[in-house]
Amino acid sequence: MIGIQWIIFIGVAVMSWLVQLNLNRKFKKYSQVPMTNGMTGADVALKMLHDNGIYDVKVTHVAGQLTDHYNPMNKTVNLSDGVYMSNSIMAAAVAAHECGHAVQHARAYAPLTLRSKLVPVVQFSSSIVSWVLLAGVLLLESFPQLLLAGILLFATTTVFSFVTLPVEIDASRRALAWLSSSGLTNSYNHGKAEDALRSAAYTYVVAALGSLATLLYYVMIFLNRRD
Numbered sequence: 001m002i003g004i005q006w007i008i009f010i011g012v013a014v015m016s017w018l019v020q021l022n023l024n025r026k027f028k029k030y031s032q033v034p035m036t037n038g039m040t041g042a043d044v045a046l047k048m049l050h051d052n053g054i055y056d057v058k059v060t061h062v063a064g065q066l067t068d069h070y071n072p073m074n075k076t077v078n079l080s081d082g083v084y085m086s087n088s089i090m091a092a093a094v095a096a097h098e099c100g101h102a103v104q105h106a107r108a109y110a111p112l113t114l115r116s117k118l119v120p121v122v123q124f125s126s127s128i129v130s131w132v133l134l135a136g137v138l139l140l141e142s143f144p145q146l147l148l149a150g151i152l153l154f155a156t157t158t159v160f161s162f163v164t165l166p167v168e169i170d171a172s173r174r175a176l177a178w179l180s181s182s183g184l185t186n187s188y189n190h191g192k193a194e195d196a197l198r199s200a201a202y203t204y205v206v207a208a209l210g211s212l213a214t215l216l217y218y219v220m221i222f223l224n225r226r227d
Contacts, residue, residue, distance in 0.1 A: 008217050012210035019202045026199045027066065030090035030192050031082060037184065041083035041091035048099040048178055049077070057102045061085075068094050070101035072116055077102055089185070093193035096179050097200070100171030111166045122160045125153040133218060140225050147225075151218050158215045161208035168204050172197040 039047070045059045062068075062078040069078050077098045083091040104112040129150060136147025176194055179185040185193055 008213045012206070012213060015206050016203075016210065019199075019206050023066070023199045023203060026196050027082070027090055030093070030196050031086060031088045033089045033189060033192055035087050035089060035092055035184070035189070036186070038087050039092065039184065040085050040087050041079050041095035042085065044092045044184065045077050045079065045095040045099050047182070047184075048096050048175075049102060051178065051182060052099075052103050052106065054102055054106050057099075068098050070098045070105070072101075072105050072112075075102070075105075089189045089192050090196050092179065092184060093175065093196045094200075096175035096193075097171050097197055100174035100178075101167070103174055104167065104171060109167070109170065111163055111170070115160065115163045115167055118156065118160050118163065121156050125156045129153040129157070137221065140221070144222065144225055147218065147222050151215065151222060154211075154215055154218065158208075158211040161204070161211045164204055165208055168201055172201060 035044075042059050042061075049055070049057050049059070057075045057077060059077045059079065061084040062080055064080050065082055067078070067080045068083055070076070071078060077095070079091075079095055079098065083094045101112065103109075132146065132150035132153055136144075136150040139146055175197065176190070179193055180190055
């Protein structure tokens with residue numbers, strides 16, 4: 001079991017590192033490619049929102065790199081340092097992607113609605129699951145129900161990771177379709193925007209697979225507790 005554990009965690013860690021390294025490389029590369037119209041990430045975000053009939057979402061600035069996100073609670077598209085004021089194709093792609101989430105919210109996109117409903121459950125389970133799993137492993141022989149409870153708690157985070165996948169992929173699809181139809185991208189830079197968003201999507205795929213692998217590991221411990 002220890003060997004399987006190390007294979008799981010080292011394998012996931014290596015994949016995560018490689019995917020993040022690739023994303024950072026693409027971010028740096030495409031941040032050097034300017035938009036032909038000079039529009040910044042903030043400009044692109046506002047245009048995409050308005051083109052989709054959305055006027056109650058604010059575009060704001062947040063510190064950090066790759067910290068961009070859409071907050072459905074206060075209806076804000078939050079763009080990072082390298083996106084908000086940048087006029088690069090990378091900034092345009094990221095801004096449009098986050099606005100894709102705002103469009104999903106406005107259109108009541110089912111996976112996004114489900115993910116939003118799971119947030120409080122995941123927040124609660126994430127705050128205690130590590131301790132429950134640790135105690136469950138230590139008390140496996142005398143109190144196996146505790147590990148089972150930890151598995152069920154961890155399963156909510158795994159479900160959340162997989163529900164996130166269609167949400168992120170659909171947001172990128174909406175972003176790329178709009179960038180093309182609005183004429184903001186062309187034959188020269190559209191492929192670059194697509195490549196950037198594809199690289200970002202890989203991070204969610206790795207996270208989901210890593211969560212599933214960890215869940216299966218604890219399930220194996222529970223099922224083989226008397227071996």
